Amino acid sequence: xxxxxxxxxxxxxxxxxxxxxxxxxxxxxxxxxxxxxxxxxxxxxxxxxxxxxxxxxx
Numbered sequence: 205x206x207x208x209x210x211x212x213x214x215x216x217x218x219x220x221x222x223x224x225x226x227x228x229x230x231x232x233x234x235x236x237x238x239x240x241x242x243x244x245x246x247x248x249x250x251x252x253x254x255x256x257x258x259x260x261x262x
Contacts, residue, residue, distance in 0.1 A: 213252040214239050217259060234259035 214236030221227045233240055234256060243251045 211239055212236070213254040215256050215259070216253045217256060231255070 215234040216231040217234055219227070219229055219232050221230065231253065240251060
């Protein structure tokens with residue numbers, strides 16, 4: 205992020221959202237927690253994500 209190079213998108217999966225109790229999130233992070241939190245600290249408004257069918261944690 206410091207060198208202004210593109211980073212890989214964060215992998216997320218779509219979450220089933222029950223009607224009750226209300227669940228505010230549509231996606232859950234699978235791979236990329238460090239990039240997610242680093243982007244918050246760096247002040248980014250958004251972060252590129254890739255929706256995957258299952259978590260492919262290496």
